[in-house]
Amino acid sequence: MSIQANNPHQILSAGLGWTRLEIIFWLALLLPFVLTPSYLSLASQIAITALFAVSLDLILGYAGIVSMGHAAFFGLGAYTAGLISKAGWGEPLTGLVIAAALAALVGYGMSFIIARFRHLALIMITLGLGLLLHEAANSASWLTGGADGLQGVKIRPLFETFKFDLYGTTAYAYSLAGLFLMFLIARRLIHSPFGLALRGIRENWTRMPAIGADSQAHIRKIYTVSAAIAGVAGALLAQTTETVSLEVLSFQRSADVLVILILGGAGRLYGGIIGAIIYMVARDQFSGVNPQYWYFWIGLLLIAVVILLPNGILGGLSRLTVRWGGTWR
Amino acid sequence: MSSALSTKGLQKRFGSLVVAQDIAIELPHGVRYALIGPNGAGKTTLINLLTGMVRPDAGSILLGDADITALSAQTRVKRGLVRTFQINTLFPQLNALESVTLAVLEREGTSGIWWRRLPVHRDAIDEAFGILRSLGLADQCHRPTREMAYGEQRLVEIALALATKPRVLLLDEPAAGVPKEESAGLFTAIAGLSDALTILFIEHDMDVVFRFASRIIVMVSGRILVEGTPAEIAVDPRVREVYLGGVQHD
Amino acid sequence: MLGSLVGVLFDGFAYGMLLFLLSVGLSVTLGMMNFVNLAHCSFAMVGGYVTVTLINDLGWPFLATLPIAFLAAAIVSIALERTLFRRLYRATDLDQCLLTIGIVFVSVAVAAYFYGTIQQPINTPAYLRGTVTVLGMTVGAYRLFLIGVSLAVTAILVAALEYTRFGAQVRAAVDNQRMARGLGIDVDRAFALTFALGGGLAGLGGALAIEIIGLDPSFGFTYLIYVLIVVAVGGLGSIGGSFAAATVIGISDMAGKYYFPELGAFVIYLVMVVILMWRPLGLFGRR
Numbered sequence: 001m002s003i004q005a006n007n008p009h010q011i012l013s014a015g016l017g018w019t020r021l022e023i024i025f026w027l028a029l030l031l032p033f034v035l036t037p038s039y040l041s042l043a044s045q046i047a048i049t050a051l052f053a054v055s056l057d058l059i060l061g062y063a064g065i066v067s068m069g070h071a072a073f074f075g076l077g078a079y080t081a082g083l084i085s086k087a088g089w090g091e092p093l094t095g096l097v098i099a100a101a102l103a104a105l106v107g108y109g110m111s112f113i114i115a116r117f118r119h120l121a122l123i124m125i126t127l128g129l130g131l132l133l134h135e136a137a138n139s140a141s142w143l144t145g146g147a148d149g150l151q152g153v154k155i156r157p158l159f160e161t162f163k164f165d166l167y168g169t170t171a172y173a174y175s176l177a178g179l180f181l182m183f184l185i186a187r188r189l190i191h192s193p194f195g196l197a198l199r200g201i202r203e204n205w206t207r208m209p210a211i212g213a214d215s216q217a218h219i220r221k222i223y224t225v226s227a228a229i230a231g232v233a234g235a236l237l238a239q240t241t242e243t244v245s246l247e248v249l250s251f252q253r254s255a256d257v258l259v260i261l262i263l264g265g266a267g268r269l270y271g272g273i274i275g276a277i278i279y280m281v282a283r284d285q286f287s288g289v290n291p292q293y294w295y296f297w298i299g300l301l302l303i304a305v306v307i308l309l310p311n312g313i314l315g316g317l318s319r320l321t322v323r324w325g326g327t328w329r
Numbered sequence: 330m331s332s333a334l335s336t337k338g339l340q341k342r343f344g345s346l347v348v349a350q351d352i353a354i355e356l357p358h359g360v361r362y363a364l365i366g367p368n369g370a371g372k373t374t375l376i377n378l379l380t381g382m383v384r385p386d387a388g389s390i391l392l393g394d395a396d397i398t399a400l401s402a403q404t405r406v407k408r409g410l411v412r413t414f415q416i417n418t419l420f421p422q423l424n425a426l427e428s429v430t431l432a433v434l435e436r437e438g439t440s441g442i443w444w445r446r447l448p449v450h451r452d453a454i455d456e457a458f459g460i461l462r463s464l465g466l467a468d469q470c471h472r473p474t475r476e477m478a479y480g481e482q483r484l485v486e487i488a489l490a491l492a493t494k495p496r497v498l499l500l501d502e503p504a505a506g507v508p509k510e511e512s513a514g515l516f517t518a519i520a521g522l523s524d525a526l527t528i529l530f531i532e533h534d535m536d537v538v539f540r541f542a543s544r545i546i547v548m549v550s551g552r553i554l555v556e557g558t559p560a561e562i563a564v565d566p567r568v569r570e571v572y573l574g575g576v577q578h579d
Numbered sequence: 580m581l582g583s584l585v586g587v588l589f590d591g592f593a594y595g596m597l598l599f600l601l602s603v604g605l606s607v608t609l610g611m612m613n614f615v616n617l618a619h620c621s622f623a624m625v626g627g628y629v630t631v632t633l634i635n636d637l638g639w640p641f642l643a644t645l646p647i648a649f650l651a652a653a654i655v656s657i658a659l660e661r662t663l664f665r666r667l668y669r670a671t672d673l674d675q676c677l678l679t680i681g682i683v684f685v686s687v688a689v690a691a692y693f694y695g696t697i698q699q700p701i702n703t704p705a706y707l708r709g710t711v712t713v714l715g716m717t718v719g720a721y722r723l724f725l726i727g728v729s730l731a732v733t734a735i736l737v738a739a740l741e742y743t744r745f746g747a748q749v750r751a752a753v754d755n756q757r758m759a760r761g762l763g764i765d766v767d768r769a770f771a772l773t774f775a776l777g778g779g780l781a782g783l784g785g786a787l788a789i790e791i792i793g794l795d796p797s798f799g800f801t802y803l804i805y806v807l808i809v810v811a812v813g814g815l816g817s818i819g820g821s822f823a824a825a826t827v828i829g830i831s832d833m834a835g836k837y838y839f840p841e842l843g844a845f846v847i848y849l850v851m852v853v854i855l856m857w858r859p860l861g862l863f864g865r866r
Contacts, residue, residue, distance in 0.1 A: 008458035011426050011471045013448040066673050113856060119672055120615060121859035124811045128852040131804065135845040193434045193450060194443035196423075200431050203420035210380070210414075211432040212406035212493050213440065221441065251800070255680060262677055293692065299684025306678040307666060 016191050025270070029176060033169070040168035046280040047175035048236045053261045053272025054179075054186055055229035060258075061267030062190060063222050064202030065114065068123050068254055069130020072110075073103045073227040075249030077234030079137065082150045082244035090156040092174070092239050099235035100228045107227020111220035118205065127251070134249040149245035153238060164240060171240035178236050179273075182229050189225070190269060198222055202267070259302055265314030274314060331394050333358045333527035334410065334497045339378055339388035341551075348374045350551045352388065356497065361520070362529040363542035367571060371551040372531045373415060376499045380412045381405050392497065407436070409496030413486040415505050415531075421475035425466055425485050428474060429457035432492035460488050464518055480511045484518065491522070498522075500530035504537065516541050539563070547571070585716060587837050588830060593722035595829020596729035597791060600784030601802060602809040603736070603821045604777015610753040610816015611770055614664060615672050617679040619781055620806055621686035621799040626652040626782025627789055628690060631699045641704050645786055652782020657775040664774075665767075683799045690796035699794045707790075721790050728787065732780065736818060749773055753816040805832075808851045814861030824861070 032043040052074055059065045080099040089095065110129060117125055137144045145151055157163045162170040189195055200208055201215050208215040238244045247253060256279075264275025279298075286294050309316045332355045339352035348371045356362055364372050377383040379390060381402035389398045392410050400408070420428045433453040434440040448454070461470045464484045469477060474485055483503060490498055503519060504512035512534065519528065520541055529546075532538050538545060538559070545562045547554045549571050555562065562568055605619040626648035633639040633647060659682065667675050707721045740746035748769045751759040760766050788794065792802070805828070813824030828847060835846040854861070 008426055008454050008470070009448055009451065011424065012430065012454055016446060016448065060673070066676070068676070117855075117859055120609070120613075120811070120815075121855055123615065123672060123676060124807060125852060125855050127804070127807070128848050128855065132845065132848040132852060135842075135848060139842055139845060188446070189443040191446050192443045193431075193440050193445070193447055193453075196427060196431050196434070196447055197440040199423060200420055200428075203422055204418055207414075207418045207420065207489075209401070209403040210406060210412060210418075211435050211489055212403050212411075213431075213435045214403055218441070221443075225443075251804075258677070259680075293688045295684040296688030296692075299681040299686075299688065302677055302681030302684065303663065306670075306674050306681065307663070310674070 022270075026180065032172065037167065037169075040172040042168075042280065042284055044168050044171040044175040044240050045237070046276055047172065047179045048233050048240070049257070049260065049280055050273040050276035051175075051179045051182055051236070052230055052233040052257050053264070053276050054183060054269070055226045055233060056257050056261050057266055057269065057272045058186060058189070058198075058226045058229070059222055060261065061271065062195065062202060063198040063219060064205070065219060065223070066123055066126070067114075068127040068258070069133075069251070070126075070226075070230060070257060071249050071251070071253035072130045072133045073107055073230035074234035074237075074253060074257075075133065075137065076103045076106055076227075077231030078238040078244045078248040079144060079150065079234075080231070081235035081238040082153045083143070085153050085155055085239070086150065090154050092155050092158055095155075095239060096178070096232055096235050099238075100231045103231020103234070104224050104228035107231075108220065108224040110227075111223035114223055115216040115219040130249070130251060130254055134246070134251070137249050138246060144244075144246070147246055149243055150238075151243075153242045153244065155239045155242055164242070168240070175236050175240060178232060182232060183269075183273075186229070187269060194218070194221070259298060263301065263305060263313060265311050265316075268311075268314045268318075271314045278313070331391075332356055333360075333393065334379070334529075335391045336379070337389050337391075339375075339390065340386045341374060341378060341383060342386060348551045349378060349385070352378075352551075352553060354546060354553065354556070356527050356529060358527055359524050360527055361541060361543045362527075363538040363545045364529055364531045364548060365533070365535075365538055365545060366548035366554070369550075370548040372548055373501055374551075375548070376412055376501050376529075376531070379499060380410060406493055406495075409494065410499075411490045411493045411495035411497070412499040413490050413501060413503060415501040417479075417482045417486060419474040419482060419485055419489070422473050424471050424473050425461055425477065425481075425488070426454070426457055426470040428485060429460055429470075429488045429492045430454050432489045433457050436493050457488075457492060460491050461485075463521075464488055480507045480515065483507055483515060487519065495526065497527045497529070500528065502531050502533070504532065504534070509534070512537065583837070586718075587834050589716070589718050590722060591830030591833030592826060593719075593725050593829070594791065594833055595826040596726050597784060597788055598805055598809050598829050599822055599825035600729055600732065600787065601781050602806040602813075602825060603818060604774075604780045605806060606810045606813060606821045607749070607753065607816055607818065608770070608774050608777050609810060611749070611756065611766075611773060612668055613815075614668060615675040615679065616664070617676055617803060617807075618659070618682035618686065618799070619778075620785075620801075620803040621683050622652045622656045622778040623781040623785030623788070623802065624686060624690060624794070624796075624798045625655050625785065626779075627699070627785035627794040627798065628694060629782070630786035630789065631694070631701055631794065634701050635699075641701075641707070645783060648786035649779040649783045652785065653775040653779030656778025656781075657771060660771055660774045683803070686799050687796045690799075694796070696796055699789060701789050703790050725787055725791070728783075732783070733818075733822060740818065745769070745772070805847075808847060810861075812851060812854050812861055817861075820861060 032040060056067065056070050059067060077099040080102045081095045084095055084098060113125065138146055155164055158170055158174055164170050197213065197218050200213065201218060205215060234248055237248065260275040260279045261272050263279060265271030283294055335355040336352055339349050341349040352375060366372055374383065378385050381400060389396055392408055397405055397408060430453055431440065433456050434450065437453060439450065458470065461467060464487065466481060466484055466488065469481055474482060477485065487503060504515050507515060516537055542559060544557065545559055546556045547562065547568050554567055554571065555565055601620065601623050605616060608614060608616060629648045629651045630644040633644040634641060663678065667678055703721060707724050709720055710717050711720045711723060713723065740750060748764045751762065751764055752766045752769055756766055809821055809824045809828055812828065813820035831850060832847050835842060
């Protein structure tokens with residue numbers, strides 16, 4: 001590494017620019033349109049899951065706040081988008097904004113609880129709040145359709161032009177654009193003074209007040225942002241599939257996104273995206289053979305990652321590339 | 330003129346154990362105070378009480394003329410009452426420059442800005458770098474703090490505190506764990522800090538205490554035993570009693 | 580109405596006792612090592628499937644299978660403790676959660692592979708079927724049996740913890756691990772044994788649970804949530820706390836399902852969140 005030890009500005013600018021690898025990565029995400037046009041629906045789901053993982057990364061990977069119930073915001077976004085379209089407002093972009101706003105609002109409310117707790121109590125409370133919302137949606141079947149899912153979601157064409165067709169062309173373009181846009185926001189946030197403060201909280205929560213920081217205010221803010229992005233991801237799923245099932249709020253979904261993020265590498269911005277691609281493609285491949293035992297391999301993988309690869313796949317890769325002279329952030 | 334930091338009747342007990350009893354101190358502006366006493370005398374507890382990490386059962390704390398007894402720890406820091414810790418409590422994976430820049434940004438109230446990139450805040454970075462350079466850490470500041478030598482980490486502790494622009498600085502054994510030959514350098518760095526700064530430091534090494542402190546407070550069993558100049562303390566029979574015959578206080 | 584109230588109370592208490600057996604081991608080990616073991620209910624599942632296999636395939640009598648269920652779960656738990664868990668005692672909560680969730684995933688799939696996803700039927704012996712009349716109340720014989728077993732186990736546990744040398748070591752370790760080590764107590768060994776004991780009790784709970792709540796591969800997840808609620812509400816490391824919390828949760832869940840069936844588990848989750856917000860260390864938590 002060729003960082004000038006005596007130039008402070010260079011030290012803090014290192015690694016913030018767009019690398020060639022990053023640009024190639026994003027361009028490669030356009031390839032499915034050409035190479036695998038029959039898999040665009042899957043590609044769209046991957047983009048949505050990746051976005052959900054990015055939202056979790058902001059709180060877990062950067063601020064070190066564990067959440068066992070992040071599906072709450074994903075589900076909230078999905079139901080909001082589904083319900084307003086069912087009520088006759090099928091325009092997708094405004095639907096997305098409304099879903100994000102509602103998820104942000106609920107996230108902001110919950111952040112006052114979240115910011116006060118750490119450790120086991122935090123794990124239990126996030127788990128409990130997630131389950132609570134899942135049960136509430138299950139009980140309120142007059143609104144949500146309960147276990148049967150929300151029926152009758154109809155989304156208008158994007159920009160009144162591009163229909164959400166069966167092939168998923170519009171769906172993937174829409175989801176990918178959503179992912180990219182939100183990613184840009186997350187990327188900027190991570191590289192900002194606020195991003196540094198979040199890493200400070202992750203690195204040493206108790207030290208923050210001693211440098212005059214209001215950690216709880218920081219946590220409330222990032223939790224709200226994360227909830228909004230998770231809401232966008234949920235809304236994208238509802239709009240592109242035109243259904244909302246109770247599963248969007250389930251513990252399984254919270255656990256899955258956690259697994260995806262840990263697998264890819266938390267606190268690395270691209271970890272969630274890489275994790276989502278590997279996880280979803282593998283699930284698609286394996287589920288044909290043996291749907292029941294998918295979780296066996298996921299479980300084994302999880303054990304292996306925790307024991308052998310503490311920073312996820314990207315962490316392992318970056319250790320390799322550092323040895324070879326490059327960096328991958 | 331009022332003192333920089335003072336307390337009246339500060340009390341704290343944990344269960345039946347009294348850790349601070351009727352503590353009244355008065356630190357004038359710009360004075361270097363040493364706080365000494367045997368292990369378990371309540372020195373760190375006093376710093377915890379002063380900085381709001383532990384709440385007193387009774388008594389009041391004044392920073393300048395303002396009563397800060399009810400304020401949160403971070404608000405006290407913002408008002409200029411800052412501490413360091415006996416054991417390094419740093420940000421292990423942040424480099425020294427990032428850590429100190431963070432403290433500067435927190436002081437400026439710009440740490441909530443998420444729409445601008447960090448390098449844009451050139452003044453904050455320059456200020457942080459200046460602090461690190463003044464402590465001799467200029468060519469170490471790109472390294473993650475957990476990879477730095479222990480003595481350097483102690484200096485980062487102090488740099489973090491300085492970045493908050495304190496008026497009163499409480500140093501809890503700043504040289505703890507630092508080899509004796511290096512601790513003199515560390516205290517020279519502390520002695521070189523601005524005269525406007527009021528400093529209270531806990532230290533066990535009497536050579537260091539007598540060299541760097543202009544006044545000394547001696548604590549025993551949660552009480553203040555005596556307060557005075559190094560010359561007075563050196564000949565005080567009660568202090569001799571505590572340090573020579575006072576095994577029962579340990 | 581009164582009759583149904585007494586019935587709900589009784590059934591709820593029996594259910595609570597089941598939750599107590601399932602959760603007490605987790606509570607004590609959490610209190611000792613602060614290790615977040617989300618795979619605790621997978622140990623219960625081991626006990627459940629051992630009992631099912633012994634009865635249905637090998638024709639063992641129900642009662643004889645219970646000690647085996649206990650032993651099997653204890654052996655599995657100590658094996659995992661020695662090979663995997665102990666590596667993570669100093670790791671973050673998150674890593675502990677992830678590792679143990681991984682184990683739950685694996686256990687669910689393994690159970691599905693060997694036993695399918697259906698509920699396991701078992702034949703309880705004739706003397707545990709039907710109802711008996713106690714003090715003028717007509718109650719389910721099996722539930723009465725369950726309560727009896729649980730109370731006996733509780734009594735043995737409390738006595739063992741109070742009056743044996745091992746119990747004193749465990750109490751010291753829960754109270755202050757560092758001081759216990761300083762006193763020369765082999766905390767690792769004490770912990771491993773406690774872990775095995777806790778896993779064994781979960782296994783026993785799993786075996787006893789089949790008749791009441793059934794057994795299928797998702798058991799490790801479904802009841803994990805209830806067990807965590809009991810532990811969180813009762814407070815870490817407290818047998819008395821777990822007992823009280825399990826009773827309260829069992830009765831309120833039963834009452835909720837009986838009187839407000841449309842709300843489902845909502846009430847229980849709400850109770851947990853509210854209690855934790857009020858007292859993050861649980862009702863009986865001391866630290």
